[in-house]
Amino acid sequence: MTIKYPNGNHYQPHLKSKISRPIIYGKRGMSLEDEVNKSNQYYLENQIAVVHKKPTPIRIVKVNYPKRSAAVIKEAYFDHASTTDYNGVYKGYYIDFDAKETKSLTAFPLRNFHKHQVEHMRQCVRQGGICFALIKFVKTNEIFVFKASDLFYFWDQQNHGGRKSIPKPIVEKLGYQIHYHFQPLIPYINAVNQIIQS
16 A cells, blocks of 8 residues: 655554563553553543544555455545544643654664654644653663653754654653553553643
Protein backbone atom coordinates (compact mmCIF):
# COMPACT_ATOMS: atom_id res chain seq x y z
CA MET A 1 0.00 0.00 0.00
CA THR A 2 1.29 3.48 -0.90
CA ILE A 3 0.52 6.38 1.43
CA LYS A 4 1.51 9.97 0.68
CA TYR A 5 1.51 13.23 2.63
CA PRO A 6 -0.53 16.16 1.27
CA ASN A 7 2.67 17.57 -0.29
CA GLY A 8 3.12 14.38 -2.35
CA ASN A 9 6.03 12.95 -0.34
CA HIS A 10 5.90 9.24 0.39
CA TYR A 11 5.20 8.11 3.93
CA GLN A 12 8.11 6.12 5.38
CA PRO A 13 6.91 3.96 8.27
CA HIS A 14 9.29 3.45 11.16
CA LEU A 15 10.73 -0.04 11.10
CA LYS A 16 9.84 -2.20 14.07
CA SER A 17 12.73 -3.04 16.33
CA LYS A 18 13.90 -6.64 16.22
CA ILE A 19 15.20 -6.29 19.76
CA SER A 20 13.13 -8.32 22.16
CA ARG A 21 11.65 -6.21 24.92
CA PRO A 22 11.44 -7.27 28.53
CA ILE A 23 8.16 -8.62 29.81
CA ILE A 24 6.24 -5.96 31.72
CA TYR A 25 3.21 -7.21 33.62
CA GLY A 26 2.76 -9.99 31.08
CA LYS A 27 2.68 -7.70 28.02
CA ARG A 28 5.39 -9.03 25.69
CA GLY A 29 6.57 -6.69 22.91
CA MET A 30 4.00 -3.99 23.64
CA SER A 31 4.67 -0.70 21.86
CA LEU A 32 4.56 2.64 23.65
CA GLU A 33 1.31 3.39 21.83
CA ASP A 34 -0.25 0.18 23.18
CA GLU A 35 0.96 1.03 26.68
CA VAL A 36 -0.50 4.54 26.51
CA ASN A 37 -3.79 3.26 25.10
CA LYS A 38 -4.14 0.78 27.98
CA SER A 39 -3.30 3.53 30.48
CA ASN A 40 -5.90 5.82 28.91
CA GLN A 41 -8.49 3.05 29.14
CA TYR A 42 -7.76 2.74 32.86
CA TYR A 43 -8.07 6.51 33.34
CA LEU A 44 -11.38 6.52 31.46
CA GLU A 45 -12.88 3.51 33.29
CA ASN A 46 -11.94 5.00 36.65
CA GLN A 47 -13.25 8.49 35.75
CA ILE A 48 -9.82 10.07 36.23
CA ALA A 49 -9.30 11.55 32.75
CA VAL A 50 -10.72 11.31 29.24
CA VAL A 51 -7.84 11.01 26.77
CA HIS A 52 -8.04 9.40 23.34
CA LYS A 53 -5.73 8.68 20.44
CA LYS A 54 -6.54 10.88 17.47
CA PRO A 55 -7.36 9.04 14.23
CA THR A 56 -4.93 9.57 11.36
CA PRO A 57 -6.72 11.40 8.51
CA ILE A 58 -6.32 9.23 5.39
CA ARG A 59 -7.92 9.55 1.93
CA ILE A 60 -8.29 6.19 0.19
CA VAL A 61 -7.51 6.31 -3.53
CA LYS A 62 -7.32 2.72 -4.76
CA VAL A 63 -8.97 -0.40 -3.36
CA ASN A 64 -8.81 -3.98 -4.64
CA TYR A 65 -11.54 -6.48 -3.91
CA PRO A 66 -9.94 -9.96 -4.11
CA LYS A 67 -13.09 -11.47 -2.55
CA ARG A 68 -16.57 -10.19 -1.97
CA SER A 69 -15.98 -10.27 1.77
CA ALA A 70 -12.59 -8.52 1.74
CA ALA A 71 -11.21 -5.22 0.53
CA VAL A 72 -7.50 -4.37 0.30
CA ILE A 73 -6.37 -0.73 0.29
CA LYS A 74 -3.65 -0.40 -2.38
CA GLU A 75 -3.11 3.37 -2.35
CA ALA A 76 -3.96 6.09 0.15
CA TYR A 77 -2.82 9.59 1.08
CA PHE A 78 -2.67 11.49 4.32
CA ASP A 79 -5.59 13.85 3.86
CA HIS A 80 -3.81 16.61 5.80
CA ALA A 81 -0.93 16.82 8.23
CA SER A 82 -1.86 15.21 11.52
CA THR A 83 -1.12 16.95 14.80
CA THR A 84 -0.17 15.06 17.97
CA ASP A 85 -1.16 11.54 18.97
CA TYR A 86 -3.37 12.17 22.00
CA ASN A 87 -5.66 14.78 23.48
CA GLY A 88 -8.30 15.01 26.15
CA VAL A 89 -9.33 16.59 29.41
CA TYR A 90 -8.20 16.14 33.00
CA LYS A 91 -9.70 18.11 35.92
CA GLY A 92 -10.83 20.82 33.52
CA TYR A 93 -7.42 21.08 31.85
CA TYR A 94 -6.97 20.38 28.15
CA ILE A 95 -4.02 18.01 27.64
CA ASP A 96 -2.34 17.26 24.34
CA PHE A 97 0.72 15.10 23.80
CA ASP A 98 2.70 12.92 21.46
CA ALA A 99 4.26 9.57 22.33
CA LYS A 100 7.73 8.97 20.88
CA GLU A 101 10.22 6.12 21.15
CA THR A 102 13.96 6.19 20.51
CA LYS A 103 16.56 3.42 20.43
CA SER A 104 19.32 5.90 21.26
CA LEU A 105 20.98 5.51 24.64
CA THR A 106 22.35 9.06 24.74
CA ALA A 107 19.81 11.49 23.25
CA PHE A 108 16.32 12.03 21.90
CA PRO A 109 16.47 12.95 18.16
CA LEU A 110 14.36 16.00 17.29
CA ARG A 111 13.65 14.49 13.85
CA ASN A 112 11.07 12.34 15.67
CA PHE A 113 8.85 15.43 15.54
CA HIS A 114 7.44 17.20 12.50
CA LYS A 115 7.26 20.98 12.32
CA HIS A 116 3.44 20.97 12.17
CA GLN A 117 3.27 18.91 15.38
CA VAL A 118 5.45 21.40 17.25
CA GLU A 119 3.43 24.33 15.90
CA HIS A 120 0.20 22.62 16.97
CA MET A 121 1.57 22.28 20.52
CA ARG A 122 2.62 25.95 20.53
CA GLN A 123 -0.95 26.94 19.63
CA CYS A 124 -2.37 24.74 22.40
CA VAL A 125 0.05 26.13 24.99
CA ARG A 126 -0.92 29.69 24.00
CA GLN A 127 -4.52 28.78 24.85
CA GLY A 128 -3.54 27.43 28.27
CA GLY A 129 -3.36 23.75 27.33
CA ILE A 130 -0.95 21.31 28.95
CA CYS A 131 1.25 19.87 26.21
CA PHE A 132 4.15 17.47 26.41
CA ALA A 133 6.07 14.68 24.75
CA LEU A 134 5.96 11.22 26.29
CA ILE A 135 9.46 9.95 25.48
CA LYS A 136 10.52 6.33 25.83
CA PHE A 137 14.15 5.23 25.68
CA VAL A 138 13.46 1.72 24.41
CA LYS A 139 16.78 0.05 25.26
CA THR A 140 16.69 1.14 28.90
CA ASN A 141 12.88 0.99 29.20
CA GLU A 142 12.74 4.52 30.66
CA ILE A 143 9.83 6.89 30.08
CA PHE A 144 9.75 10.65 30.62
CA VAL A 145 7.13 13.38 30.34
CA PHE A 146 8.93 16.30 28.68
CA LYS A 147 7.07 19.64 28.73
CA ALA A 148 6.33 21.26 25.38
CA SER A 149 7.85 24.56 26.55
CA ASP A 150 11.19 22.78 27.03
CA LEU A 151 10.82 21.00 23.69
CA PHE A 152 10.24 24.36 21.95
CA TYR A 153 13.58 25.67 23.22
CA PHE A 154 15.57 22.77 21.71
CA TRP A 155 13.44 22.73 18.55
CA ASP A 156 14.16 26.41 17.91
CA GLN A 157 17.87 26.10 18.79
CA GLN A 158 18.46 23.43 16.13
CA ASN A 159 17.58 26.02 13.46
CA HIS A 160 20.26 28.37 14.82
CA GLY A 161 23.22 26.01 14.90
CA GLY A 162 22.10 24.02 17.93
CA ARG A 163 21.97 20.26 18.39
CA LYS A 164 19.57 18.10 16.40
CA SER A 165 18.78 16.13 19.53
CA ILE A 166 18.13 16.58 23.24
CA PRO A 167 20.84 14.91 25.34
CA LYS A 168 19.43 12.26 27.65
CA PRO A 169 20.84 13.97 30.80
CA ILE A 170 18.77 17.04 29.84
CA VAL A 171 15.65 14.90 29.38
CA GLU A 172 16.34 13.41 32.83
CA LYS A 173 16.89 16.84 34.40
CA LEU A 174 13.94 18.73 32.85
CA GLY A 175 11.53 15.84 32.38
CA TYR A 176 9.42 13.85 34.80
CA GLN A 177 10.38 10.19 34.88
CA ILE A 178 7.43 7.81 34.80
CA HIS A 179 7.90 4.35 36.28
CA TYR A 180 5.85 1.42 35.07
CA HIS A 181 3.01 0.55 37.37
CA PHE A 182 0.36 -2.16 37.54
CA GLN A 183 -2.68 0.12 37.04
CA PRO A 184 -2.30 2.24 35.02
CA LEU A 185 0.67 0.83 33.17
CA ILE A 186 2.10 4.32 32.48
CA PRO A 187 0.84 6.71 35.19
CA TYR A 188 1.63 9.88 33.24
CA ILE A 189 -1.14 11.81 35.02
CA ASN A 190 1.22 11.95 38.04
CA ALA A 191 3.55 14.12 35.91
CA VAL A 192 0.61 16.19 34.65
CA ASN A 193 -0.23 16.96 38.30
CA GLN A 194 3.33 18.21 38.84
CA ILE A 195 3.10 20.37 35.72
CA ILE A 196 -0.16 21.90 36.97
CA GLN A 197 1.42 22.66 40.37
CA SER A 198 4.61 24.18 38.90
